[in-house]
Amino acid sequence: MTEHLQFLLLGLGSGGVFAALALALVVIYRSSGVMNFATGSLALFGAYTYAYLRQGELLIVVPGFPESIDVGGDPGFFAAAIISMALCAALGLVLYLLVFRPLRKAPPVARTVASIGVMIIFAALTTAQLGTQGPAVDAIFPVDILEFGDIRVPQDRILFAATIVALALVLAAAYRFTRFGLATRAASESEEGAYVSGLSPDRIAAANWMIGAAVAGLAGILISP
Known part of the structure; x- marks a missing residue:
């Protein structure tokens, strides 16, 4: 039983991912009915952007341009994380406007194939610009070993899983109790009904x-x- 619990706790990191x-x-x-297989690419972009910012550089993933530009030093964890998330949000908006908004009325399979195409293109661009060896990143959470009797587990696994659970609860509350969340649910149920109610499914999907x-x-x- 102890061995099973040990592996369960060690799996918190992978499960959190x-x-x-x-x-x-x-x-x-x-919000948009797109099974976005490029989600991992967005996560990769966020990870690389954060890693480069912690080295005092702003990442550029467009071939033909410099790999990065100097920003004058490490801005710190919170600033680097916020900037990275903001750039990911901007990339998400660009993908929606250029790729998925024109496909709103297309069959679900077409939108799914488009997301796979985005994933492949982004992976190719990242490899062409940066190679396959990512930069090293310092630990975000403490890496001390916690001991519970015979069970030993890295502290960062537990904190990572707890952070994801907290994020899930915040998102669930936001989409359940806020006006924006209610509008998102209404638009996902019926675009025509959303239009009649004065909502813009297009703007809701973009957000x-x-x-x-x-x-x-x-x-x-x-x-x-």
């Missing part, structure tokens, strides 16, 4: 793409160490 990416995927799917991309970016940041 999947849970964080699932949150981003669900936010986007509920949710930004939120979903920012959540994916946060997942990448937390995973990056």
Whole structure:
């Protein structure tokens, strides 16, 4: 029994990774009906952007441009995380406007294939610009070993899982009790009904793409160490 509990606690890190990416995927799917296979690419962008900022550089993933530009030093964890999430949100908005907004009336399979295309293109651009060896990132959470009798587990696994649970609860409360959350649920049920009620499904979907991309970016940041 102790051995099973040991592996259960050690699996919190990997489970938290999947849970964080699932949150981003669900936010986007509920608002636009896109099963976004590029969620991992958004997380990768957030992780790389954060890692480069911690080295005092701003990442550029467009081939033909410099790999990064100097920003004058490490801005610290919170500033780097906020900037990275903001850039992920901007990337999510761009993807929605250029790729998925024109496909709003397309069959679900077409939107899914488009998201796979985005994933492949982004992976290729990242590899072409940065290679396959990512930069090293310092630990975000404490890495001390916690002991519960015969059970030993790294502290960062537990804190990472707890952070994802807290994020899930915040998102659930926001989408359940706020006006924006109610509007998102209404638009996902019926676009025509949303239009009649004075809502704009297009703007709601754009906002949710930004939120979903920012959540994916946060997942990448937390995973990056």
